[in-house]
Amino acid sequence: MREEAEAVLRRLAGEHARLRDDQWRAIEALVADRRRVLCVQRTGWGKSAVYFVATALLRARETTGPTVIVSPLLALMRNQVEAAARAGIHARTINSANLDEWDEITEQIHAGAVDVLLISPERLNNPDFRDTVLPRLAATTGLLVVDEAHCVSDWGHDFRPDYRRLRTFLAGLPERTPVLATTATANARVTADVADQLGDALVLRGALDRDSLRLAVLDLPTPAHRLAWLADHLDKLTGSGIVYTLTVAAAGETAEFLRSRGYAVASYSGQSDDTDRRAAEQDLLDNKIKALIATSALGMGFDKPDLGFVVHLGAPPSPIAYYQQVGRAGRGVDQAEVLLLPGPEDAAIWRYFASLAFPPEEQVRSVLNALSTDRPLSTPALEPIVDLRRTRLELMLKVLDVDGAVRRVRGGWLATGQPWEYDAARLRRVAEARTAEQRAMREYATTGDCRMEYLRRCLDDPGAAPCGRCDRCAGPRFDSEVSQPALAAAQAFLGRPGVEITPKKMWPTGLEAVGVPLRGKIAPGEQAASGRAVGRLSDLGWGSRLRGLVGPESPDAPLPDDVAGAVIEVLKAWARGDDPWPARPVGIVAVDSRRHGQLVRGLAERVAAVGRLPLLGAVRRVGGGAGPRGNSAQRVLALHDAFEVPPELAERLATLDGPVLLVDDLVDSGWTLTMVARLLRQAGAPAVLPLALAIAG
CATH class of the missing domain: 3.40.50.300 (P-loop containing nucleotide triphosphate hydrolases)
Structure with a gap:
């Protein structure tokens, strides 16, 4: 059998290629012993050689279904399809980019014409794939390969909840179906967790040195x-x-x-x-x-x-x-x-990426309560109900799905009614592990x-x-x-101030369900125009300076001269650049800021003085807007009726024949400027040009 394996490898990698003993041990365990194998091996070790050679040997020995490779990236899938062809192995992939080929590929699988099928972990819970393709595929799989298997473990550095659905796939495999899981980045804890999820796995761990x-x-x-x-x-x-x-x-x-x-x-x-x-x-x-x-x-x-x-x-x-x-x-x-x-x-x-971790229990429970109906709710429909950004909401739903508390169906998500416990102790230990990893870095x-x-x-x-x-x-x-x-060139490049503030054009979905009568497109007569900011908080150049000025823990302070100078440069470039403002502003309006009132007032006064423009006043905060909110729907809900245009400002707006410059400190979601601009437009402002010190992100 090893001679046959070597011949396959030569077709795959060239006439001089030879299997190393550790690769052969993995192939032998899969083909001869029908084991479940976890390979923790350095990058470049040759894991694709193992599963392609094992596939060829299994397909030659008996009538089995295809090897199914669960892989996280389309880039890898494209490379693997090309590599397989060199060894005479017919590989196909099912992903979101080839929906029109699904039926053809499924027919080829059932006809035995596909040797390798590559899918993403997310595909395992696509309702159509899960309910129509997956059961038959699992029942006929000849070899299951779990690539980048550290993603299975929430102790791992790149945990992906969709990988946990492999447990369902594993449970549907015929008895003695071989399984290969591979990773180069698993410490002892992650290795033990992945091996436990595989069940009775042979762990082959190699040295991780890379001598090049x-x-x-x-x-x-x-x-x-x-x-x-x-x-x-x-x-x-x-x-x-x-x-x-x-x-x-x-x-x-x-x-x-x-x-x-x-x-x-x-x-x-x-x-x-x-x-x-x-x-x-x-x-x-x-x-x-x-x-x-x-x-x-x-x-x-x-x-x-x-x-x-x-x-x-x-x-x-x-x-x-x-x-x-x-x-x-x-x-x-x-x-x-x-x-x-x-x-x-x-x-x-x-710290920012750590803030995207699994939400607190009360937010999870609010989602489960919202889903306790017979009607599925989509992710956008859930957003007005729960205060989570969409990425965190989707991550949470995937975890709940894997845990059996919710189920993804056509049209969204449903609660299953199964008991579910919030594992606070484990989440705390995972967070502590992340902190230790940062210290180690x-x-x-x-x-x-x-x-x-x-x-x-x-x-x-x-x-x-x-x-x-x-x-x-x-x-x-x-x-x-x-x-x-x-x-000097780098300092000049990074010192250039000015990024665009893109205006909102659509209201978030589902606002009417929480009592906010806004939906669809924002009326053109109520929109803000394109705006400008000095920079982003994540910029290499201005980011650090702006984080110290308008970041979440920054104190209120007067406008520094260097930042004021940058604002003036932004305005000059805006007036004369490739995408200039539609008309010169005729007045300035400030946003009433709870956190940086002195800073925003100073900014408005400085721009008014330099531009020789009247400072028309400030849009007054009258409630709501209690701190940053998780998603767009929640932010609009918090900001709706949170501001008002004072009568004296409304009188001035009604007499204007040009745009107003709307001044604020930080654009986070963009909804504060959107809501305030809407009020100003309703009060008679012909156009609103947002100007801020920074954009979050």
Whole structure:
């Protein structure tokens, strides 16, 4: 059987390819012993070779159904379909991008013409797929592969509730159906949790060293220094690679700056269009660009063997997540540079993402109570009822679905009526684990010991030992010096103020159900126009300055001169730029701010003085709006009737023949400016141009 396996591998990977003993042990356990196997192996170990070879052997020996691979990313699916074809294995994928092919693929599966079917974990609970395709698929599966299996565990760095639905899939498999779960980023706790969910699993754990990676950390004082360092050194890094950032805004800014310095780069994030993401991936694979500037959306599944470097502008929140991302590099080359450029702003970004954790019990119970009917409710219909942002609401519903408390059906969600307990103790322990991971990531950046050994110890690798290659073992290969021209260019680039405030055009769904008589499109005569802000709180340049001024814990204070100057520059560019305001403002109105009243008044007065415009007054807060709200519907509910236009301001608005400039400190959801602009338009303002110091996010 091993000779047959070696022949399949040669078709897959070339005439010189040979199975290592650890790969063969996994294949033998799957094919000969029909075991459930968990492989915790370093990135680049060759997990796809294991499941493709096992598939070929199983399909050749008896009539079995296809191998089903549950994979988190379409990028991986595309790569795997192409790889399978090289070994004569017919692979197909069912995903949201090929709905018109589902019937054809299902017929091919039933006819035995598909060797490998790749699906996403989310597909397991699509009502049509779950109820019509999944039962028959589970009953005929020849091999189940769970890729990136650490996602099964909520102790893992990238927990995805949809992965927990694999328990249902596992329960429907015929007896002795082999199962392979693979991951490179599981410590002992995650490994034990995943193995327990698989049931009676053979755990094959290998050493996690990557002898091609040369790890280093560079301590640079500001975002401008970090961008300047990249501009000076990117062309000195061998081949092409990935520059990871912590936020979408940072990815866009970094790509724009590096292009301005002559580099061929592209940006990549979860907000990018799928066509653009695929084109960017292909350009990197073809070495048409020097680097892809990416968020963690480019992570699991992207495979480029000759990737020469991975640089992080900002540290991920855990050493385990960091190891997973740097594992993209050096798979098919002798040496690859892995550089971390941490920043003091990293911790604030970690805190934001930690705030998206599972909600408190009272919010969960309110959702369960709302769903205790015979009529399903969609996620948008639930938003006016529960104070959660949509991403947190959807995550919570998925967890409740996995726990059996709710069920996804056509039209939304239904409560099942099954008893459900809020596991506060486990959630607290998971939160404590996240805090410990953040502390460990800070220690990684400052350790005086071997960096690879440190990462391996975080992953509970018993063979962790000094690597002899990192900057602590072998000395630094790069210094932190930046050239004055590059630094000046980066400072000028990041110092440019001005981002657009996009106006709202539609009211949130379901407001009428909670007594707010608003629905559909916002009437054109009640809309705000496009506005401007100095920057985003997540910006590399102005972000840190603005967080200290209008962030959630910032005190009220007078408007600083440097920020006032930035506001004036924004107004000048707005008046003369490529997308200028429709007409020059004829007056200024301030928003009554509870948190930063002095700051907003100072901003309005400064702009009025510089622009020689009358300060018409302020829209008065009369109630509601009790702090930030979770989602759009809840914010509109809180803000409805929360402001009024004083009579004297209304009289002035009625006489105007041009736009008013509406001044506020922070645009979070955008609904405060939307509601206030609506009042001003109703009071007679011909147009409303929002102006704020910052945009959240």
